[in-house]
Amino acid sequence: MCGIVGYIGSKEAYPVLIKGLHRLEYRGYDSSGVAMISDEGKLNIYKAKGKVAALEHFAESKDRSGTVGIAHTRWATHGEPNDTNAHPHASQSGDLAIVHNGTIENYTVVKKALEQHGYAFRSETDTEVVVQLIDYIRTDTGCTLFEAVREACHQIVGAYAIAVIDRRNPNQIVVARKSSPLVIGVGDGEYFIASDATPIVEYTNRVVYLNDDEIAVINRGESLHVFNMDNKESKVNIQKLRMSISELEKGGYPHFMLKEIFEQPRTLRDCIRGRVSADGKHVVLSGVLDNKERFLDAHRILIVACGTSWHAALIGKHLFEDMCRIPVEVEYASEFRYRNPVVSDKDVLIAMSQSGETADTLAALELAKEQGAFVFGICNVIGSSIPRATDSGCYIHVGPEIGVASTKAFTGQVTVLAMMALMLGRMKGTIADEAFERVTRDLHRLPELLQEVLELDTRVKDLSKIFTYAKNFLYLGRGYNYPAALEGALKLKEISYIHAEGCPAAEMKHGTIALIDDDMPTVVIAPRDKIYDKTVSNIQQIKARNGRIIALVTRGDEVAAKIADYVIEIPEVCECLSPILTSVPLQLLAYYVAVNKGRNVDQPRNLAKSVTVE
Template sequence: MCGIVGYIGQRQAYDILIGGLHRLEYRGYDSAGVALINAEDQLNVYKAKGKVADLETAAAGKDCSGTVGIAHTRWATHGEPSVRNAHPHVSDSGNLVIVHNGIIENYTILRKQLAKKGFTFKSDTDTEVLVQLIQYAQDKHKCPLAEAVRHALNKCIGAYAIAVLDRRDPGTLVVARKGSPLVVGIGKDNSEFFVASDATPIAGYTQNVVYLDDEQIAVCQPGKELKIIDLKNKKVDVSVKQIDMDLDMLDRGGFPHFMLKEIFDQPRCLRDCMSGRLFDDKVILSAVRNNRARLLSATRFIIVACGTSWHAGLIGKQLIEHYCKIPVEVDYASEFRYRDPVILPTDVVIAISQSGETADTLAAIKLAKERGAFIFGIVNAVGSSIARETDTGIYIHVGPEIGVASTKAFTGQLTCLTLLALALANAKGTVDHDEFVSLTKELGQIPDKIDKLLKENDCIKQLARTYTYATNFLYLGRGWNYPVALEGALKLKEISYIHAEGYPAAEMKHGPIALVDNMMPVLFVATHHEGYEKVVSNMQEVKARGGRIIAVVTEGDTEVQKIADEVINVPSTLAPLAPLLTVIPLQLLAYHIAVEKGLDVDQPRNLAKSVTVE
């Protein structure tokens, strides 16, 4: 949540910062701001409530010169979205300026202490408290900016990624992180440095990056090597990584929204995900090959995740239990560490996260590691915090996902979980060889079947127009498709603001059926697999009460046609792979309903893509 961009070098910083904010706007769009130090060492700060485009309007015609600057796009935590609460924040002296992602949990105490020392505050934010604390440390210790930052952060409790400038020292940009991501891009011969919450704003300028770890402070000074220290003032070795990012994925590519582009990206993305891993009669995962003994000796798997990733985990549980015969638990990462879970050294914890920066999932990993579990990560973002914290894992390789509502990351996660289950089952000998070959061959055909399914987009668009009136929706499924019902309901809530609930179809009679009337659309995921007849019976119960039924069925189905008001056909596949297909029309339906309602599909209200605070 929140996006940070910084630049120091020889180029004019403003366009770099604004371009970076646009690429990070999925992280927050309540307000935005930019701070620049010009050639006369004057500090110019421009802020606006709303999106980055509003900031550009606010800054138009003003002095935006300067080769050093920091910028921010905000997802509000402390204080309502407004210009006064927007970042950057300036210290009382007018010399220091900061942008911040995270939460300083003890800011109230610090604010009171600073107020007693004469500091005044113009905002409601914890961030302004931090910049005043840095100024206080600098004044007290008569020290350079980096040292003042270190002193201040040692008094802070919470999470942060920060970038700080001092207009009296325009050749220095100081950044630090704890619990919130920050990456530093290094220009040729250290001539310039780029700072961002993730690599997307940096990729167009350099491939050389450094991912800061917790409690590290980096000092960026053009012409000098990057310097990193920790909070104890111990020097840290600089580890430069190479990024390889397809910049075309950061553009809409002719689609009206990133979400629709990313839905249509899924066939290609899943082919990339399976490339070099899936073959007609085998699955090769280096994570399994290199950790074979540890994974095969596991007595239990625990999946921790949030949101859409949690739904993928529910399907992963079925896959691993069905094929590997190992018990699996699925936990919300946000609840995992607070219930004092029983974790054994023989456990394997699978952490699933699109961004690889999800704060709750990171906290769950740290607890599990402390208790001796082996950690397996399934993430999308290369070099992310979760990727670095885990013992091993799989990258889903679906490319940057910009739309806030996750689509291709979900199917990528399902694909990786399927590959993992098959690789483990084959190694353990718990799956019949013929069934294994059948599954691998069919999994390889899924991208082509999604291609076919996406041709129904126009029909689903027409169908969506019928349901913009709805204020409530019920999604029902059984077995492999029950988590798909949960995911479909989540997508509709996220981007159309229609209240929707997902349930196992059999649970409908235990409460939700009370809601059914002629104004309540009920969507059934009813592919022709085990439990089909029972789902059809559930449809009859809804129909008898005047409910309006949308059904996602296997092509060729004739029975449901007689009951449902609307039918969406998906290609036939094996039951464990059905979610990879049935989720596609639910993504499209949510998208088109939101578009018909005139809503901002890519940046829905109150949401941010990467949830880096609790």
């Protein structure tokens, strides 16, 4: 992985490809490259380790002519990041070029077979094996590029989104997909190819999302044709993009992450709009309502997710068990898919992913479907793979999230889980009217409460200067806010590279307390809730060991605030929604510490926005 761009039409391809690569930078990468068929019919490939700017500099004096081309940003999986391993890769004949996202599991077997046929390899990648295989099939059989790609896809095992061009036919691009996203933009006599819609929205709002095991033949000036692996033509379903170019710009903020933190009052308003009635008496999610019986008959809810989505899922467990009185299990998708889990047709499995393309989560939901579970998706990206693979679902509607470290998607996921729990609890009769209306009232207030929290920006910025050079951080929380502590620790280590650990406050005594000293700051999430007194006791235990404490407390707190060294006050809100408020100062803290350390906040090292490989 990480990002594919392609173009065929009447425009010069190079500017479109480079701009597209810049649009995909948010996904994370370590090298980039372009391949174009020049006006003279030559296949020109330019690649460079590092940022897209390095590629632009390298290609500046080169022949960049041509109206067809493919490009790629790479996040290394096979072979170290360098110019040779960067995509695109050329066939030994020099006729073909390929870009590829995903991993080919049987590439060593295929490589050895090709070596026996005289093929030599320049790179360490699995991708080069694919282009050499396509070249071999085409040379050996005399078939078309489409037929060679289709046969190669039958022989390789793994996940892939590929785009292939042939210098002998500059009027065609062939693309294929399995378990890795690929979208085709349909313009006026031109086509655009990308891993997601961000490089396309500037040129057209008409897109086709390829399904698994589909191949598209894109010919200049002709209609798009899509086929399955059995060579049967599929219906081309053109959809309208719901995205604007302004959503992909920083809007005056220094980083996308800060912009997205400050967007949260609006994004939660969008998430709630039309789903919670103005009088607070009704919550309606059509994906739940249309499948009411499956939810009411469920013996258990399973939630599978990764990373930040897994933290949101832990809050969902509290919400469903409190309001719906149904057992809930939260699983790392990467562990669930490789166990032999006990799943039945009485289970509801919720698959959560911001991108909707997380490979492990996709595999986990497919496993659950095979065993008869009803699968419900919670995603942000419309038209992504998880919404198309699930039985039903719900979008969080927070808009494109460009920063690698998730912020508004987390609060959106928790908000959707809260609405689901309220609706299901009302259907099951397991939540009292008074409690239901109290939570829905606070749901309506969330945007204004978040706006109040964002007024703490200067306070958190000043605090960050004190702790920028800490080598370790500890985050503690209890109940609903234990997952918020995990999420706060994740944000800090993701973008500042400071080691941080999240822990249930009471569990600190079982080992973690040995780390406490005056060099290690501890963030304690201590809103006024039913276990507030217990959390205060934990704060006292840290203070007794000379720990330096940053406490997140409810406005007006006079107990924990007196013990802590530094205090951040948040507005009062019902306990089950408090993680939405407590998470935002922790996002700001991580952001400002990372900025103070000179980190690349939007593109932290080694991380990718959409994890489409295992």
